[in-house]
Amino acid sequence: MEPYLAIFFLTPFFQSCCAWSVNNFLMTGPKAYLIYSSSVAAGAQSGIEECKFQFAWDRWNCPERALQLSSHGGLRSANRETAFVHAISSAGVMYTLTRNCSLGDFDNCGCDDSRNGQLGGQGWLWGGCSDNVGFGEAISKQFVDALETGQDARAAMNLHNNEAGRKAVKGTMKRTCKCHGVSGSCTTQTCWLQLPEFREVGTYLKERYHKALKVDLLQGAGNSAASRGAIAETFSSISKKELVHLEDSPDYCLENKTLGLLGTEGRECLKRGKALSKWEKRSCRRLCGDCGLAVEERRAEMVSSCNCKFHWCCAVRCEQCRKRVTKYFCVRKEKRERSGGGGASRKLKRKL
Numbered sequence: 545m546e547p548y549l550a551i552f553f554l555t556p557f558f559q560s561c562c563a564w565s566v567n568n569f570l571m572t573g574p575k576a577y578l579i580y581s582s583s584v585a586a587g588a589q590s591g592i593e594e595c596k597f598q599f600a601w602d603r604w605n606c607p608e609r610a611l612q613l614s615s616h617g618g619l620r621s622a623n624r625e626t627a628f629v630h631a632i633s634s635a636g637v638m639y640t641l642t643r644n645c646s647l648g649d650f651d652n653c654g655c656d657d658s659r660n661g662q663l664g665g666q667g668w669l670w671g672g673c674s675d676n677v678g679f680g681e682a683i684s685k686q687f688v689d690a691l692e693t694g695q696d697a698r699a700a701m702n703l704h705n706n707e708a709g710r711k712a713v714k715g716t717m718k719r720t721c722k723c724h725g726v727s728g729s730c731t732t733q734t735c736w737l738q739l740p741e742f743r744e745v746g747t748y749l750k751e752r753y754h755k756a757l758k759v760d761l762l763q764g765a766g767n768s769a770a771s772r773g774a775i776a777e778t779f780s781s782i783s784k785k786e787l788v789h790l791e792d793s794p795d796y797c798l799e800n801k802t803l804g805l806l807g808t809e810g811r812e813c814l815k816r817g818k819a820l821s822k823w824e825k826r827s828c829r830r831l832c833g834d835c836g837l838a839v840e841e842r843r844a845e846m847v848s849s850c851n852c853k854f855h856w857c858c859a860v861r862c863e864q865c866r867k868r869v870t871k872y873f874c875v876r877k878e879k880r881e882r883s884g885g886g887g888a889s890r891k892l893k894r895k896l
């Protein structure tokens with residue numbers, strides 16, 4: 545098989561909801577792989593969107609700079625966040641390929657019925673159409689793992705986390721069953737495995753991210769056979785489900801141009817209202833307060849259509865409703881004091 549190249553191009557979309565898009569996935573090489581490239585690109589994209597969702601209220605919020613999976617050029621970080629990006633990307637690619645397969649998008653793949661007819665557990669047999677994760681896994685591996693060309697600890701870490709992402713897709717699959725027997729007595733059942741919502745994979749990987757393991761392999765790690773052996777041995781002793789990192793994360797509160805970090809100044813955070821999770825409720829403290837920033841309250845009026853009525857025939861007329869919204873942002877302390885007194889649309893708060 546010819547080697548092939550796969551390159552992500554991340555292009556900003558102005559004013560779009562999701563800011564970044566993997567809009568190109570170029571490859572040369574075996575024709576067979578061309579069949580999958582649009583699916584792989586769509587999968588990488590959904591991984592990125594999930595990353596942005598999962599980290600929306602974290603200091604590190606999955607910025608575009610972090611989304612460079614390839615190892616060419618630039619400084620490559622090897623921290624917890626890098627681990628998450630790799631896992632969610634390879635999971636996204638595997639997920640999309642699997643879903644494509646189930647939808648009949650590929651000629652060479654269909655349901656996984658390899659276990660059909662076998663006893664699965666007490667009172668149930670494998671049957672029906674299981675999502676073919678084996679297929680998604682294999683193709684995802686070919687594409688995403690090919691981006692790692694090195695043999696150092698960083699490459700080993702990335703490959704491990706790619707694998708953890710794929711394990712997450714497998715591990716969150718759901719068993720669905722159908723009853724059989726006279727008048728639905730359910731004396732026997734047949735069951736198959738289905739993909740969960742991708743959100744579930746993201747949430748699972750976020751939990752793994754919090755528990756990521758740090759391995760100490762960077763010092764004195766040359767490229768000798770001995771050190772390659774040590775790397776392989778270390779990684780083979782860690783469960784494939786775990787996310788692994790080599791470095792500590794930098795301080796995401798602070799702007800650091802060298803590392804391409806923006807810091808949390810100017811970020812929005814959430815306080816009350818809606819049904820906020822504990823994590824979201826603490827976002828102002830995490831993003832502003834604990835980073836030495838103040839919280840600024842900004843009020844704005846939003847105009848939207850409401851009380852729409854249908855008029856015979858055939859028009860819908862709506863009223864314009866005005867709604868006050870309050871948003872919170874992290875601002876530098878001196879800045880906030882200087883602008884004290886504020887404009888009409890801005891009310892400043894004394895304390896967090």
Ligand SMILES: *[C@@H]1O[C@H](CO)[C@@H](O)[C@H](O)[C@H]1NC(C)=O
Pocket residue numbers: 579582583586640644649
């Ligand atoms: C696979 O699914 C994705 C997203 O649902 C879609 O964008 C892509 O075109 C599909 N690929 C094929 C080959 O049908």
Ligand SMILES: *[C@@H]1O[C@H](CO)[C@@H](O)[C@H](O)[C@H]1NC(C)=O
Pocket residue numbers: 794798799800801802803
């Ligand atoms: C940016 O991060 C690098 C690497 O951690 C560090 O050496 C440097 O001092 C940081 N720069 C600033 C301005 O914080």
